[in-house]
Amino acid sequence: MRRFERLAENLPGAGTARTAKRSLAFSAAITALAIGLAPTSARDSSKAAERCAALLGISRDGVLIERAELVPPGPTPALPGAKPRDLPEHCLVRGVIDRRTGVGEREFGIGFELRLPTGWNGRFMFQGGGGLDGQVMPAVGNLANSPGLPALARGFAVASTDSGHSGPIVDASFGVDQQARIDYAYNALDKVTNESKRILAEFYGKPAHRSYFVGCSNGGRQALMASQRLPLEFDGVVAGDPAMGFSRLALGEVWNMQVVARISPKDDAGRPIYSRAFTDDDLQLVRKAVLARCDGLDGLADGFINDWKSCGFHPRELTCRSGQSEGCLSEAKVSVLNDLFQGPMTTTGRHIYGPYTYDTGIASSAWRGMKLGTSATGEPNSADSTLGLGQFRYLQLTPADPDWDPLQPYTVEDLLERIRYQGGIGDADNPLLSTFARKGKMIVYNGMADQGMSTPEIVRWYQAMIAATGEPGREAVRFFGVPGMLHCGGGEATDRFEMLDAIVDWVEKGRPPDQIVATSSSMPGISRPLCPWPKVARYSGGDTNSAASFTCEE
Template identity: 40%
Template sequence: MKNRFIFMALLSTALASPALADSCADLGGLTLHNVDITTAATQVAGTLPPDPMSAMTGGSPRPVEAGAHCLVEGKIEDREGVNGRYGIRFQLRMPTEWNGNFLFQGGGGTDGFIAPAIGAVPSTGSTATPALQRGYAVVSMDGGHDGMNLDFTADQQSRLDLAYASIGKVTNTAKTLIRTYYNNAPDQSFFMGCSNGGREAMMAAERFPLEFDGVVAGNPGFHLSSAALGGVWDVTQWAKIAPRDAMHTALTEVELQTVADEINRQCDALDGLEDGIVAAYKQCAFDPEALRGQLSDDKLDALVAVMDGAKDSAGNAVYTGWPWDPGIAAAGWRTWKLGTAEVPALHEVLTVPSTGAVFMTPPQTVPQDPDFAALAAEVADVGGYFDADETYLSTFAQKGGKMVIFQGIADPIFSAHDIARWYEEATQDTGAGFAQLFMVPGMTHCGGGAPAFEDFDPLTILENWTAGGETPTSMPAKSPALPEREMPICAYPLTAAYTGGDVNSLSSYTCAAD
């Protein structure tokens, strides 16, 4: 009788799990519920192309070397939607020399594309070794729709998939394939992304706390519905002083450099070193009135209105304001806020349309001169399931989950003040020890800046922390613009201070309180 029970238990397990694969190609014949495998092929060691969407994802803009691995591609829940074909396309790369771990690579923008699943640290200036090269199995996805237009917002399920649901579905599928291919489940599961991928990383910890052991969230669009209003606000302020079809003329590159120079004049020395980097940004009580006379009054007033953050007609904040950082003169800041003569501002061509299509119900067009109180109320419903702004992560923290967040202080899309607010509230609601926030002076969105210490490695920080190491208090960083320099990016609320000695040496800095 005992043997019969053992046999039945084994039979039950076999029926509940897919058979193990003898080769990568065998995965092509695997039958999984609501999953179509389209590719299952061994890839020889070689060079993988750069991420073509690195400006959106922070992924590697350079080619990446990869060892031999199994490439699996497929689609989850292929279906006919309200206005076309939908489903969640994914790409999974499983290295021959597996380190036992799994990494989910986040997307960017409104997704709609599959970036190469290589797990590059999502700061465009980072030279850190990508996760695939480290031996991780890496998956990427398109968020539940194909294409970067906004037509998908007409389909209810595609909205839910982009918001959060696709994360769970792809995680389940990827872990099943990993278990089938390696005959082992992952030892640790991480999520890493920047921008919308950073929002997805935070969503992974908030909505799927049992699935992930740690996440890296870069410049996360966690408060996306309100940040979108911030982009709409920017466009309306510039439109007061420049034509909408020539918004780049609101402030010239020379004028923005004038602003950056004034920020440095007032705040650069606060960290102990005059070098064009305002590391002591929390001490910087910048007075924009010092620019009166350097900029025309209308231009300065528009800039101050933008930097103070979106407000309704009663003066109530709709989205938070922005730190004054010399990265304001960087190309990445202009790309989003103002654009150029050749390329319009991304807020104008992406943020404004996305606000109406993604966050308004039903999808609609944002008025050129909106009532911001009404607009804030309009986007709140969708923001309720789209924003990754939960501050009570008790399950994630209790099981030992760790969160490493990095944020460019000069980010023109998602305010550094906003993520600092979330971090303080999450630390109060969940407790200390599960998340660390690293503010990067001069950095714009997912890399870039003027100059910025954007070459860092938060994945190694996360690996060491989840392995039982001490809570990280700093992250070594270099600047592509200053190749000899190295300094720490300090864990919030600390900032880097120069203590003397070789300015290029990490040991010449300490992490100090205000």
């Protein structure tokens, strides 16, 4: 009993008489209910429901618990594109941290959700977000590429956050507010991690014995940010397709618009029609040429470009010869394609973000959707011109500039100067992990055909991390490229793999992932090993459909 009294006495703000009284009452409620954590009867479920409801009594400065109720076993909340799964009985907690009124009288606050299974395995997982966040997604522990159960169904307690603002995941207008920028960059992760761990300990009567962070896309950026700004909080981190150099990635997206505009036909008002810069036949031509050049470098021509480091494809190979009009690309198209895959560079030839690897994904609707869109008018709908441009204007430029024109003349050096302030707090590319690497482990992965994230960019960070952190960094972090995979899944790829099990085994059993077997969501019966950089999967003989026929080699 004394353990729970000490817990209440140590709550922030417990020095005031009113707060101390409420804290002791909360302590008494928890003490009376802290009997058994895995209900097997109606009586046990009733006690769990009371323990859960008691969390509404939490009284801490800046923390408001809006909901705390026991949820019976049932299906996962409806999420676009997510397969319904059965979830166990759990305590659902929703709250807000540091609610305030900000710029433009807009209401802000760090929204969060925490789900605490009554059959707890002793682990905590932070579920990364996506896009520009703005929504508290159900904290069920959905895993971007896993064919298995969500983390909550495996017994993990799971937290999620909206990163400090409300709105659609493509809306960057919150970026006019200084604190909202900070919350989105990293502060919400810190606050929600801290509060979730405290609530968890209050509900179960003890802390989690292991903590994990798993995310993809912006969730991958957050995962890296957790290792860099919260190096003592997480034992294991999985960062998928991470938007790590976020400010420079955004610069690349708006730079793409100017590049593609060079060959786009114009509407009557002189606006570029981006979708018509390349035809589908053009992109298929490139896909086939890339496969012909690079597919067999791993010992088997099977549609997977495993040995991407040796792939020397250049689009100039497809330049039309004199009199040729089909089965080739014009010099202008070759130039634009090369620039898109190189990414923006300084006048001294240094990559700002990029380059990208040539892979089969260039012929996908995802690549078209990112760079070109489908609009047949001068009103663009590509991701670069909507999400990319919006977040560049509102979130990356300092100060925000809602009217900034991506087609105006500029130098990338000037843009680098204007984005460096937000980049300093929001880019998750710090290579120094000397504290994290003492006890933490991290898996980073990226789709080789990702239409937005650059694999060579991630490899440069990885090499810089080893240089800055030393051998502990090499022992603590592994990077896996996924041939053919688009952003966080899809493509002509083995895009289904189990990273949560891999990181748990590494952290808790000391088994580093020398390879991770992956299957395909689009090609039944196919499996391949994913190999830690700098190794790649090479065919060693046998069943061409089986991962067992490949070995990881440099």
